[in-house]
Amino acid sequence: MRRIVIALITALALPLTAAAPAHAAGPADAYADLLVKKVKGANVEEHLRAFQAIATANGGNRAAGTTGYDASRDYVTDRLRRAGYKVTLDAVEFVESWTENSPPALTETAPRRRAYVPKQDFFAFEPSPAGDVTAQVQGVDLTLPPAATPSSTSGCEASDFDGFVAGRIALVQRGTCAFSQKVRNAGAAGAAAIIVFNEGQEGRTEAEQLDIGEWRAGIPMVYADFAVGERLAGTEDATVRLTVDATVALGTDHNVIAESRTGDPRNVVMLGAHLDSVPAGPGINDNGSGSAAILEVAEEMARFPVENRVRFSFWAAEELGLLGSDQYVASLPQTERDRIRLYLNFDMVASPNFAYKLYDGDNSDDTGASAGPPGSARIEEQFETFYGSRDLPTVGTDFDGRSDYGPFIAVGIPAGGIFTGAEGVKTAAEARLFGGTAGTAYDACYHQACDTIGNVNRTALDVNSDAIADSAARFAFDLRSIPRRTAPVQGGGGS
Numbered sequence: 001m002r003r004i005v006i007a008l009i010t011a012l013a014l015p016l017t018a019a020a021p022a023h024a025a026g027p028a029d030a031y032a033d034l035l036v037k038k039v040k041g042a043n044v045e046e047h048l049r050a051f052q053a054i055a056t057a058n059g060g061n062r063a064a065g066t067t068g069y070d071a072s073r074d075y076v077t078d079r080l081r082r083a084g085y086k087v088t089l090d091a092v093e094f095v096e097s098w099t100e101n102s103p104p105a106l107t108e109t110a111p112r113r114r115a116y117v118p119k120q121d122f123f124a125f126e127p128s129p130a131g132d133v134t135a136q137v138q139g140v141d142l143t144l145p146p147a148a149t150p151s152s153t154s155g156c157e158a159s160d161f162d163g164f165v166a167g168r169i170a171l172v173q174r175g176t177c178a179f180s181q182k183v184r185n186a187g188a189a190g191a192a193a194i195i196v197f198n199e200g201q202e203g204r205t206e207a208e209q210l211d212i213g214e215w216r217a218g219i220p221m222v223y224a225d226f227a228v229g230e231r232l233a234g235t236e237d238a239t240v241r242l243t244v245d246a247t248v249a250l251g252t253d254h255n256v257i258a259e260s261r262t263g264d265p266r267n268v269v270m271l272g273a274h275l276d277s278v279p280a281g282p283g284i285n286d287n288g289s290g291s292a293a294i295l296e297v298a299e300e301m302a303r304f305p306v307e308n309r310v311r312f313s314f315w316a317a318e319e320l321g322l323l324g325s326d327q328y329v330a331s332l333p334q335t336e337r338d339r340i341r342l343y344l345n346f347d348m349v350a351s352p353n354f355a356y357k358l359y360d361g362d363n364s365d366d367t368g369a370s371a372g373p374p375g376s377a378r379i380e381e382q383f384e385t386f387y388g389s390r391d392l393p394t395v396g397t398d399f400d401g402r403s404d405y406g407p408f409i410a411v412g413i414p415a416g417g418i419f420t421g422a423e424g425v426k427t428a429a430e431a432r433l434f435g436g437t438a439g440t441a442y443d444a445c446y447h448q449a450c451d452t453i454g455n456v457n458r459t460a461l462d463v464n465s466d467a468i469a470d471s472a473a474r475f476a477f478d479l480r481s482i483p484r485r486t487a488p489v490q491g492g493g494g495s
Contacts, residue, residue, distance in 0.1 A: 028474050028477040029474075031304070031473045031474070031476070032470045032471075032473040032474045032477075034304070034473075035300060035301060035304070035469045035472070035473040036466045036469045036470050036473070038303070038469075039465050039466060039468075039469040040296070041461055041462030041465060043296045043299075044289075044293050044295075044461055044462070044465050045292075045458070045461070047079075047291070047292035047295050047296065048284055048288050048289065048292045048453055048456065049453060050075055051072060051075075051282065051283075051284060051288040051291070051292065052284055052288075052453040054068055054071040054072055054282075055277070055281075055282030055283070056282070057071070058071060061277050061278070061279050061280065061281055061283065062275070062276060062277040062282060062283055062288075063276055063277050063278060063279040063319065064094050064251075064253050064276045064317040064319065064323075065094060065096055065253060068277070068282075069253060069275070069276050069277075069316065070253075072276075072291075073089070073253075073254055073256055073275065073314070076275065076295060076314050077256050080256070080258040080295070080298060080299075080312070083298060083302040084261065084302050085258035085259060085260065085261070085298065085302060085312070086260075086261060087256065087258045088256075088257045088258075088259075089254040089255070089256060089257075090255040090256075090257050090324075091253075092252065092254060092255055092317050092323055092328075093216075093250050093251070093252055093323070093327065094250065094251055094253060094316075094317045094320050094323050095213065095215060095248060095249070095250060095251075095320070096249045096250060096251035097248075097249040098126050098127035098128075098246060098247070098249070099246060099247045099249075100124060100126075100244075101245045101246060101247060102245040103118040103119065103245075104118050104122070104123070104128075104242075104243060104244045104245070105118065105242070105243040106118070106121070106122050106222060106224070106240060106241075106242050106243075107240060107241045108232070108235070108238060108239070108240050109134060109241055110237070110238070110239040111235070111236070111237060111238070112235075116224070116228055119209075121207070121225050121227075121228050122195075122207055122222050122223060122224035122228060123207055123208060123209045123210070123222065123224075124220075124221070124223075124244045124246060125179065125183075125210060125211075125212050125214075125222060125223055126209065126210065126211040126212070127211065127213070127214075127246070127248050128215070128220050128221045128222070128244045128246055128248075129215055129218055129219065129220060129221075129244070129246070130220065130244055130246050130247070130248075131192075131193060131219060131220030131244055132220075132241070132242075132244075133169060133193040133220060133241070133242050133243075134241040135168050135169045135192050135193070135239065136168050136237060136238065136239050137169045137238045137240055138164060138165060138168040138169070138170060139232075139233045140154055140160050140164065140170050140172050140173075140186070141153065141154045141155065141160040141173075142154055142172075142173050142229075143173060143175075143199075144173075144233055144234075145200070146173075146199050146200030146201055146226075147201075148201070149201065150174075150175060150176065150199055150201060150204060151176060152173045152174065152175030152176065152199050153175055153176055153177065154172050154173035154174075154175055154182070155170070155172035155173070155175075155177075155185055155186060155196075156175065156176065156177035156181060156185070157185070158185050158188065158189070160185065161186070161188075164190070165190075166189070166190025166191075167190065167191075167192050168191065169192055169193045169194065169240060170186040170189070170191040170193070170195070171229060171232055171233060172194060172195070172196045172197075173197060173199055174199040174204065175199055177401075178212070178401060179210065179212040179214070180212045180213060180214035182194070182196060183196075183212070183217050183219075183221055184214065184216065184217055186217065186219070187216070187218060187219055188217075191217075191219060192219060193220045193222075194217075194219060194220075194221045194222075195221075195222055195224055195228075195232070195240075195242065196221070196222070196223050197223070197224040197225065197226055197228055197229025197230070197232075198223075198224070198226040199226065200226040204226070205225060205226040205227070207223045207224050207225045207228075208223070210223055212321070213320045213321030213323070214321065215248050220242055220243070220244035221244070222242060222244065253316035253317055253324070254316055255313060255314065255315055255324045255325075255328055256275065256313070256314040257312070257313050257328075258298060258311070258312045258313075258314075259309060259310070259311045259312075260301070260302070260309055260310040262305045262306050262309075263305075263308045263309035263310060264307065264309060265339065266339055267309060267479055268309045268310070268311050268340045268341060269308050269309070269310050269311070269341060269342060269344075269472065269475045270310075270311045270312075270313060270343045271294050271297070271298075271310070271311070271312050271313065271343075271344045271345075271346070271468070272294070272313035272314070272315055272343065272344070272345055272346070272404050273287055273290030273291045273294050273313075273314060273345070273346045273404075274287045274291070274315040274316075274319070274325075274403070274404055275291050275314040275315060275316060276315075276316055276318055276319050276324075278319050280447055280448055280449055281445070281448055281450065281451045281452070282453075283451055284451055284452055284455055285348055285350050285352075285443055285445070285446075285451055285455050285456050286443070286446060286447065286451055287318070287346075287347050287348055289349045289350040290345075290346035290347050290348065290349050291314055293346055293349055293461070293465040293468050294312055294314075294346055294468060295312075295314075297312075297465070297468050297469045297472055298312045300469070301469075301472065301473070301476070306476040306477065307476060307477045307478070308341070308475070308476050308477070308479055310472065310476050311340075313325070313404075315328075315404050318403070318404055322406055322407060324404070325407045325408070326406070326407045328407070329407035329408060329410075329411060330407070337411055337412075337413065338484075338485060340408070341375075341414075341475075341479050341482050342375060342413065342414045342415065342416070342479075342482055343405060343414070343415045344379065344415070344416055344417050344471060344475075345359070345403055345405040345408075345416070345417035346417050346418055346468060347404065347417070347419060348419055348421070348422055349420055349460065349461065349465075349468075350456035350457050350458070350460045350461035351420035351421045351422070351442040351443040351456075352442075352444070352445075352456070352457050353421070353426050353436040353437055353440060353442045353443065353444070353457075354420035354421060354434060354436065354457050354460040355395060355420060355421050355426060355433070355434045355436075356387060356393065356395070356418070356420065356434065356460070356463075357395055357396065357397035357419045357420060357421060358380050358383045358384065358395075358396060358397065358416065358417075358419075359372065359379075359380065359397055359398075359399055359405065359415065359416045359418075359419070360372075360380065360396035360397060360398055360399065361375075361377040361378070361379055361414070361415075361416050362376070362377035362380060364396060370399075372399055372405075372409050372415050372416070373409055373412045373413060373414045373485075374414060374483050374485075375414030375482040376399075376414040376415055376416055378414075378482060379414060379415065379416030379471070379482075380396075380416050382416075382470075382474060382475075383416060383417075383418065383467060383471055386466075386467045386470045387463075387467065390463070392463065393433045393434065395433070397419050399415070405417065412485050413485070414482060414483075418464050418467060420442060420443075420457075420460055420464070421441075421442025421443060422441075422442060422443055423442075423446045423447075424441065424442055425439060425440065425441055425442075426438050426439070426440060426442055
C-alpha cells in the first residue's frame with residue numbers, strides 16, 4: 001500500500017515540481033505541496049458565508065443547544081460525507097439549564113456549631129448538582145498562609161488526593177488551574193462534596209457566584225470566602241453539613257468526527273476546531289474560521305490516499321468549557337488514545353488584528369504554561385518551517401487550557417496548532433512583526449454580536465489555511481519525528 005500511495009502522490013505532484021520550494025525532497029514534501037496548492041482561501045470563505053447564513057436564520061448565533069448549532073453540525077456532516085469520509089456524530093452532554101430552588105446551606109456541626117451566610121460567605125457553584133451531605137472536612141494540598149502571588153495548585157492533580165478518605169468533604173483552595181478540574185479530581189477521589197475557597201491574596205478573598213460549567217462529578221459544590229476556608233482548615237476534625245437544592249437539566253449536542261478511509265489506523269493524525277459560537281453572536285472568527293479551514297483541508301485531502309489515518313473533529317460546546325473534546329477524550333480507552341499520534345488545534349485563525357501565534361510546544365518562551373507532551377516541540381517546528389518558507393514571522397502562545405488541545409495534552413497526546421489572538425492586546429513588537437494596531441485587541445468583536453463575516457482578516461485566513469494543509473499532509477504521510485507514548489501524562493491546563 002505504501003508504494004502505491006508514494007507512486008500516486010509523486011505522479012500527481014509532478015506538474016508542481018517546477019514551482020516546488022527548495023526543501024521539497026520526498027513524498028511527504030510532494031504531498032504537502034500538492035495539498036497546499038489545492039486548498040483555496042475562497043473555498044474557506046464559502047464555508048464562512050454558510051455559517052453566517054446559518055446564524056442569521058437562527059436567532060443570530062450557532063451556540064450549543066440551539067438550532068444554529070444543529071444546522072452548523074448538519075452542514076459540516078453533509079460536506080464531509082459527500083467528500084467520502086466515515087462520519088460519526090458523537091453525543092455530548094451539556095447543562096441546558098440550572099435552577100437554584102432555595103439558598104444553599106453550610107454549617108459547622110462539630111466540634112462547635114457555626115452557620116455561614118449564603119450569598120455572602122459562600123455561593124453554590126453553577127451548575128452544582130443537588131445534595132445534602134454531613135461529613136468531616138479534609139484539606140487538599142493547601143497553601144496557608146497563602147503565597148504572595150496566586151500559585152496554589154490545590155486539587156489540580158489527581159495525586160493531590162492521595163490519602164483522601166472517601167466520603168469526606170474536600171476542602172480545596174483556588175489557584176492556578178480551573179475550578180472544574182478541582183471538582184473532577186475531588187469526585188474521582190470519592191469526595192461526597194467539595195468546598196473551594198478563594199486563595200487569600202489581595203483581590204482574591206471574597207467568593208462570588210460563578211458558572212464553572214461542570215456537573216459530572218455528581219457532588220454538591222460551593223465557593224467560599226478565604227476566611228471560611230482558613231477557619232475550616234484550622235479546625236481539627238471539623239465536620240460540616242453542606243446542602244445544595246438545585247435542579248440541573250441536561251441537553252445533548254454532537255461532535256462531528258470524520259475519518260479517512262485510507263491510512264494506517266494504528267497511526268491517527270487528528271485535527272480539530274470547535275464548531276459552536278457563544279450565544280451573543282454568529283462566531284465567524286471564533287470559531288467559524290478554524291472550522292471552515294479544516295473543512296476545506298478535509299475536502300481536498302479526501303481526493304488523495306494517505307499513509308496514516310486522518311481524523312477531523314468539529315467540537316460541540318467548547319464555549320461551555322471544552323465539553324465536546326473533554327468528553328470525547330474521556331470516552332476513549334487507553335488503546336484508542338495511543339493510536340492518536342498527535343492533535344492539531346485551530347481556534348480563531350483569522351482575527352482582524354492578527355498575529356501568527358503557534359502553540360509553544362517546547363516552552364521556548366519560558367513563560368506561563370509548561371511545554372506540551374513529547375512531540376509537541378516537533379509540531380511547533382513543522383509550523384515554523386512553513387511560515388519561514390514564506391518569510392513570515394511567528395510568535396509562541398501558551399498551552400493555557402483555553403481551547404480543545406487541553407484534554408489531549410492532559411493524557412499525554414502531543415499537540416500544536418495556530419491561534420491569531422482573541423481579547424488580548426497586540427503589543428508594539430507584534431505590530432512591527434505583523435502589522436496592525438498596537439494597543440488594541442486582536443479581535444475587538446471577541447464573543448460579541450459583531451463577530452460576523454466582516455470580522456475576519458482574509459490574508460490571515462488564507463495563509464493559515466495553507467499552513468494547516470501543509471502540516472496535515474506531512475504528518476498524514478510521515479510520523480517518524482513524533483515519538484510513541486509509553487504512558488499517559490497526568491494533569492492538564494486551565495486557569
